[in-house]
Amino acid sequence: MGLLDKQFDDGNIVLTSLEGVLNWARLCSLWQMSFGLACCAIEMMAASASHNDIMRFGVLPRPSPRQCDVMIVAGTVTLKMASRVKRLYEQMAEPRYVVSMGSCSNCGGPYWEHGYHVLKGVDRVVPVDVYVPGCPPRPEALLEGWMRLQEKVRDFSLVKPQNGKPQNGRA
Amino acid sequence: MNTKDMFDHLAALFPDLELQLDEDVPCIIVPPDAIREVGLQLRDDEQLLLDSLMCLSGVDFADGTLGVVYHLHSMLHNHKLTVKVVVPVENPHVQTVERVWRTADWHEREAYDLIGVIFDGHRDLRRILNPYDWEGHPLRKDYEVPEFYNGMKVPY
Amino acid sequence: MSQTLEALQEDIAAGRLKTDELVLNMGPQHPSTHGVLRLELVLDGEAVVKVIPHLGYLHRCFEKHAEAMTYPQVIPYTDRMDYLAAMNNNHGYALAIERLMGIELPERVEYIRVIMAELQRIASHLVAIGTFGMDIGAFTPFLYCFRDREYILDIFERTCGARLLYNYMWVGGLSHDVHDGFEKDVRDFIKRFRPTIKEVNDLLNYNKIFIERTANIGVLPVDVAVSYGCSGPMLRGSGVDFDLRRDDPYSIYDRFDWQVCVGKGEAGTVGDCWDRHMVRVWEMEQSCNIIEQALETFPPGDITEAIPKRIRPPKGEIYTRVENPRGELGYYVISDGSANPFRVKARGPSFVNLSVIDEISRGHLIADIVAILGSIDIVLGEIDR
Numbered sequence: 001m002g003l004l005d006k007q008f009d010d011g012n013i014v015l016t017s018l019e020g021v022l023n024w025a026r027l028c029s030l031w032q033m034s035f036g037l038a039c040c041a042i043e044m045m046a047a048s049a050s051h052n053d054i055m056r057f058g059v060l061p062r063p064s065p066r067q068c069d070v071m072i073v074a075g076t077v078t079l080k081m082a083s084r085v086k087r088l089y090e091q092m093a094e095p096r097y098v099v100s101m102g103s104c105s106n107c108g109g110p111y112w113e114h115g116y117h118v119l120k121g122v123d124r125v126v127p128v129d130v131y132v133p134g135c136p137p138r139p140e141a142l143l144e145g146w147m148r149l150q151e152k153v154r155d156f157s158l159v160k161p162q163n164g165k166p167q168n169g170r171a
Numbered sequence: 172m173n174t175k176d177m178f179d180h181l182a183a184l185f186p187d188l189e190l191q192l193d194e195d196v197p198c199i200i201v202p203p204d205a206i207r208e209v210g211l212q213l214r215d216d217e218q219l220l221l222d223s224l225m226c227l228s229g230v231d232f233a234d235g236t237l238g239v240v241y242h243l244h245s246m247l248h249n250h251k252l253t254v255k256v257v258v259p260v261e262n263p264h265v266q267t268v269e270r271v272w273r274t275a276d277w278h279e280r281e282a283y284d285l286i287g288v289i290f291d292g293h294r295d296l297r298r299i300l301n302p303y304d305w306e307g308h309p310l311r312k313d314y315e316v317p318e319f320y321n322g323m324k325v326p327y
Numbered sequence: 328m329s330q331t332l333e334a335l336q337e338d339i340a341a342g343r344l345k346t347d348e349l350v351l352n353m354g355p356q357h358p359s360t361h362g363v364l365r366l367e368l369v370l371d372g373e374a375v376v377k378v379i380p381h382l383g384y385l386h387r388c389f390e391k392h393a394e395a396m397t398y399p400q401v402i403p404y405t406d407r408m409d410y411l412a413a414m415n416n417n418h419g420y421a422l423a424i425e426r427l428m429g430i431e432l433p434e435r436v437e438y439i440r441v442i443m444a445e446l447q448r449i450a451s452h453l454v455a456i457g458t459f460g461m462d463i464g465a466f467t468p469f470l471y472c473f474r475d476r477e478y479i480l481d482i483f484e485r486t487c488g489a490r491l492l493y494n495y496m497w498v499g500g501l502s503h504d505v506h507d508g509f510e511k512d513v514r515d516f517i518k519r520f521r522p523t524i525k526e527v528n529d530l531l532n533y534n535k536i537f538i539e540r541t542a543n544i545g546v547l548p549v550d551v552a553v554s555y556g557c558s559g560p561m562l563r564g565s566g567v568d569f570d571l572r573r574d575d576p577y578s579i580y581d582r583f584d585w586q587v588c589v590g591k592g593e594a595g596t597v598g599d600c601w602d603r604h605m606v607r608v609w610e611m612e613q614s615c616n617i618i619e620q621a622l623e624t625f626p627p628g629d630i631t632e633a634i635p636k637r638i639r640p641p642k643g644e645i646y647t648r649v650e651n652p653r654g655e656l657g658y659y660v661i662s663d664g665s666a667n668p669f670r671v672k673a674r675g676p677s678f679v680n681l682s683v684i685d686e687i688s689r690g691h692l693i694a695d696i697v698a699i700l701g702s703i704d705i706v707l708g709e710i711d712r
Contacts, residue, residue: 037385050473083321117388136491225646225655228659
């Protein structure tokens with residue numbers, strides 16, 4: 001809470017929207033499914049280890065999909081694995097997000113042409129919120145992707161859209 | 172011992188078999204229905220003692236034949252030998268050596284999966300890398316990638 | 328309950344109590360399968376009767392790609408096989424093609440290759456040790472190991488620009504010469520790294536809980552290890568003094584003075600999980616020795632002079648093997664004289680080492696499967712290719 005320290009006058013009252021508080025709470029504790037597929041999983045581990053420490057974003061790796069908010073698809077999704085990835089996604093509680101990490105899960109990566117057993121992009125089986133490019137992406141790139149996801153969460157609205165348009169002008 | 176010596180040694184032990192020596196590689200070519208017998212001899216013979224199978228590879232030679240290549244090594248004598256088996260693509264049956272060298276178990280399953288060599292006598296000859304319901308053998312030179320697998324588009 | 332404990336025990340002894348085997352599925356999404364391995368465990372109570380591994384969840388068609396690409400284009404794909412030891416994979420493949428073409432390498436290239444391969448070995452073992460600790464339940468060593476690994480990756484990054492997958496060792500040479508100050512960087516790293524081996528020893532390896540969890544678990548006898556073709560720390564953990572760097576020499580390893588580390592059964596039986604783990608710890612020390620000696624006689628020179636303009640090996644075939652951090656990495660390459668390989672078969676050490684899991688985990692508890700799997704140190708990219 002370093003940003004908020006000593007920012008308020010006495011009275012201890014902060015005015016904000018309910019939406020703002022809920023989104024702020026959610027984006028600060030996005031739990032990640034500890035689920036690595038290939039090379040990118042090593043960079044994902046490096047992101048959660050000493051130098052990069054993704055946990056300062058409130059990320060907690062959970063082994064069970066039922067406790068997770070975000071699935072990082074870190075690595076090549078093969079045809080044999082695709083149905084399992086889909087099932088894992090379906091087991092997650094809503095709201096749920098998917099970060100596609102690395103070229104392989106974005107579009108097939110180096111395996112796009114001759115990879116007879118590689119799914120050319122995980123977005124063919126599950127919807128993807130953030131794509132992180134790279135082969136493999138650096139841990140910093142994953143952090144950047146994570147902050148993009150946080151931005152996305154920050155802009156969610158509780159209000160029902162009317163006539164197809166959001167009420168408060170946000171997405 | 173080099174390959175020539177081993178070939179002479181084997182030829183003396185198996186006078187009935189059609190063993191061939193390929194001097195270029197060098198390797199010994201063994202008939203597909205005798206590889207188990209020869210393998211046991213290679214492993215247990217005091218002079219050879221080729222007790223570790225470094226690698227077993229299936230090959231599609233693209234001329235109507237498939238091959239299985241065995242790379243052997245002796246921990247004690249520190250010598251190596253390459254053994255080859257060649258079979259026609261219409262009838263790709265090779266004896267298994269899975270019980271001679273346990274390494275061969277998974278390697279034979281892989282050769283079956285990717286090349287389509289059938290190992291007679293293997294206790295558990297299933298696909299290993301591709302899904303069990305996969306069709307075709309991807310490392311055949313004439314393999315065509317399927318359009319769909321289980322409703323998922325395969326080509327880019 | 329009407330039945331007394333005595334009556335129950337009598338029933339069990341007489342075989343009147345009906346028991347069933349239970350099948351438990353482990354993976355492909357499981358935190359301690361190190362990737363996407365799926366194990367089917369057949370259980371009797373909590374004891375394991377049989378382990379049936381199912382592979383192929385990361386089958387990325389390496390061999391198909393190798394046939395469709397030119398010789399130099401295959402190198403990035405070898406990186407992605409064993410992604411924890413990309414340098415060693417490059418080394419094996421480049422060596423195979425060089426032997427096929429009969430290329431003599433400049434001294435400097437050989438030295439850089441050895442230094443890089445040994446740094447990569449340390450980095451790979453650090454991941455193995457850290458994640459093994461994490462599997463057993465010790466989180467702190469993981470952080471320590473990854474901290475040290477980052478220093479190695481920094482050196483790699485300064486030299487060739489990549490952290491994980493390098494495409495560094497080319498046929499006949501290297502993609503870049505080392506950066507200015509490379510020798511100082513490596514020396515500094517070795518100086519800083521040696522004490523941390525002791526740190527890991529104190530934290531993890533001689534920790535009583537760790538020894539309880541790993542000693543006498545998953546004992547791999549020598550004859551089984553040889554028959555299954557196990558290699559690397561798996562084989563040496565069982566007490567076999569065999570290392571390809573010394574026994575099937577390649578590159579310039581024969582010029583340096585170093586020891587092959589073998590398991591001695593200090594904590595339990597020879598060939599248990601603890602021995603395999605400790606072989607990795609000791610090997611890091613030996614790798615430091617090799618690097619230090621290589622730096623002392625590090626020659627100047629041009630690293631690109633032996634890179635051929637056109638890579639078209641003559642017709643023929645070759646099987647070359649090198650010592651990967653996980654064991655014997657072999658490449659069987661057939662050339663038909665064209666610009667693409669006719670067939671490349673990679674013999675991954677993890678693929679072969681994993682096949683022994685059924686044999687060594689029978690009779691152990693489910694929790695021990697995690698320890699056994701961690702001590703084998705598999706990389707799925709290489710198993711499934």
